[in-house]
Amino acid sequence: MLNDPRSHGLWEKTAPAPPLTTRLEEAISADVVIVGGGYTGLSAALHLAEAGTDVVLLEAAEIGFGGAGRNVGLINAGMWVMPDDFPKELGPIYGDRLLELLGNGPALVRELIEKHAIACELEKSGTLHCAVGPEGLTELEERARQWQKRGAPVTLLDAAETERRVGSSAYAGSLLDMRAGTLQPLAYARGLAHAAVKAGARLHTGSPVTGTDDVNGRKVVRTGYGEVTADWIIVATDAYSTGPWEQVRREQVYLPYFNLATTPLGDNLRRSILPGREGCWDTKDILSSFRMDQAGRLVFGSVGALRGTGTGIHKSWARRSLKRLFPQLGDVEFEAEWYGQIGMTDNALPRFHKFGRNVLGFSGYNGRGIAPGTTFGKLLARHILGEVSETDLPLPLTEVQEPGFRAVKEAYYEAGAQIAHFTGERF
Numbered sequence: 001m002l003n004d005p006r007s008h009g010l011w012e013k014t015a016p017a018p019p020l021t022t023r024l025e026e027a028i029s030a031d032v033v034i035v036g037g038g039y040t041g042l043s044a045a046l047h048l049a050e051a052g053t054d055v056v057l058l059e060a061a062e063i064g065f066g067g068a069g070r071n072v073g074l075i076n077a078g079m080w081v082m083p084d085d086f087p088k089e090l091g092p093i094y095g096d097r098l099l100e101l102l103g104n105g106p107a108l109v110r111e112l113i114e115k116h117a118i119a120c121e122l123e124k125s126g127t128l129h130c131a132v133g134p135e136g137l138t139e140l141e142e143r144a145r146q147w148q149k150r151g152a153p154v155t156l157l158d159a160a161e162t163e164r165r166v167g168s169s170a171y172a173g174s175l176l177d178m179r180a181g182t183l184q185p186l187a188y189a190r191g192l193a194h195a196a197v198k199a200g201a202r203l204h205t206g207s208p209v210t211g212t213d214d215v216n217g218r219k220v221v222r223t224g225y226g227e228v229t230a231d232w233i234i235v236a237t238d239a240y241s242t243g244p245w246e247q248v249r250r251e252q253v254y255l256p257y258f259n260l261a262t263t264p265l266g267d268n269l270r271r272s273i274l275p276g277r278e279g280c281w282d283t284k285d286i287l288s289s290f291r292m293d294q295a296g297r298l299v300f301g302s303v304g305a306l307r308g309t310g311t312g313i314h315k316s317w318a319r320r321s322l323k324r325l326f327p328q329l330g331d332v333e334f335e336a337e338w339y340g341q342i343g344m345t346d347n348a349l350p351r352f353h354k355f356g357r358n359v360l361g362f363s364g365y366n367g368r369g370i371a372p373g374t375t376f377g378k379l380l381a382r383h384i385l386g387e388v389s390e391t392d393l394p395l396p397l398t399e400v401q402e403p404g405f406r407a408v409k410e411a412y413y414e415a416g417a418q419i420a421h422f423t424g425e426r427f
């Protein structure tokens with residue numbers, strides 16, 4: 001995307017085209033202006049337009065330019081945080097509300113994909129959180145217990161069943177979550193954009209918002225070449241935020257994450273590796289993830305940025321790891337490589353911010369934004385439509401707070417991943 005093959009990699013190669021959009025070059029008016037063309041902004045645009053609201057979405061670069069076009073494509077039901085820790089962190093009302101909403105998030109994603117016939121390689125076969133060693137298994141046993149007491153359809157699988165499903169004997173067990181699944185992330189974002197346009201939303205790309213004012217009780221949002229006057233602003237810029245809400249990015253610590261995609265595997269390998277096409281990640285601190293795309297490419301990822309010395313270190317680590325995990329693979333060719341920045345908040349939970357009267361946004365999905373972004377975008381639309389009050393939202397309002405030593409932590413994550421992968425971790 002934008003001539004950078006390492007920004008969106010495989011997803012750019014295989015996603016259907018986005019709707020035709022142009023740069024905003026005039027002064028226009030709308031009921032709601034949305035800033036950011038990822039899942040949060042697009043879901044809000046779609047739901048508002050479907051309800052007959054006049055909505056304009058401004059995207060700085062292209063649809064899915066941020067995390068939405070770069071991620072692994074795991075549609076998760078929840079966050080990294082253990083279920084029991086939600087009420088501890090947010091109090092019982094918000095904690096339980098958020099947990100329930102996140103648990104139902106993948107169902108909303110599936111519903112939208114089916115309703116709008118979005119071609120995005122949706123797989124409904126669940127995800128496997130794979131246990132590395134006895135410690136990993138203990139963590140998953142606890143996670144299973146906490147979800148199961150809430151009635152969630154999660155099952156702890158033993159090592160043999162995990163091996164049968166994954167095609168690797170590396171794991172001590174796994175947690176199968178049948179609410180979850182995988183998709184082609186950029187195709188999903190572009191599909192939401194098509195649906196929003198069809199419903200009447202006006203989308204402008206190449207239109208970074210650079211400033212905002214209050215004029216006669218309305219909001220004016222300016223780009224370099226045009227402006228939108230509206231009653232509401234939805235800030236959906238998350239970790240890739242620039243311009244007036246750059247503080248949203250500064251609230252998060254960047255965790256770089258890369259992916260490598262093999263060429264399509266042959267039939268025998270596809271029967272042995274992830275024959276059921278579950279999406280996987282492991283319990284390690286410097287985790288790895290893997291999944292298949294529709295054409296049978298194995299997409300393998302981990303923490304790290306593919307730039308400078310990182311490129312060679314992470315790629316040779318990935319080759320070694322794949323050989324250990326899947327000896328049947330032999331030497332692999334990578335067809336695509338890309339990386340992005342995951343925005344992490346200090347308590348690993350998302351944020352709800354009000355930047356002024358009628359200026360709202362959710363952000364900080366901690367690498368879990370497909371279902372939450374879709375869900376929170378819909379919620380913001382329902383709030384503006386008067387269907388959900390502010391106090392019924394799943395998160396309390398918080399001030400934007402920049403974490404201490406952010407730059408140091410970011411440098412540590414990037415260098416730490418290189419050191420770990422250079423010194424040849426076990427996987």
Ligand SMILES: Cc1cc2nc3c(=O)[nH]c(=O)nc-3n(C[C@H](O)[C@H](O)[C@H](O)COP(=O)(O)OP(=O)(O)OC[C@H]3O[C@@H](n4cnc5c(N)ncnc54)[C@H](O)[C@@H]3O)c2cc1C
Pocket residue numbers: 035036037038039040041042058059060061062063064065066067068069070071072073074075076207208209210236237238239240241242243244256257258339340341342363365366367368369370371373
């Ligand atoms: C490498 C990687 C792997 C990940 N893996 C997963 C995964 O497997 N599963 C999962 O659920 N989540 C995953 N995530 C997280 C997920 O991608 C994000 O949480 C999600 O994309 C957030 O959606 P969003 O719409 O809020 O923001 P984004 O998708 O980041 O979109 C924000 C948009 O706002 C635009 N923007 C910023 N500033 C301005 C401005 N001033 N004017 C106009 N537009 C602006 C940006 O250009 C961008 O397109 C991953 C993220 C990364 C980077």
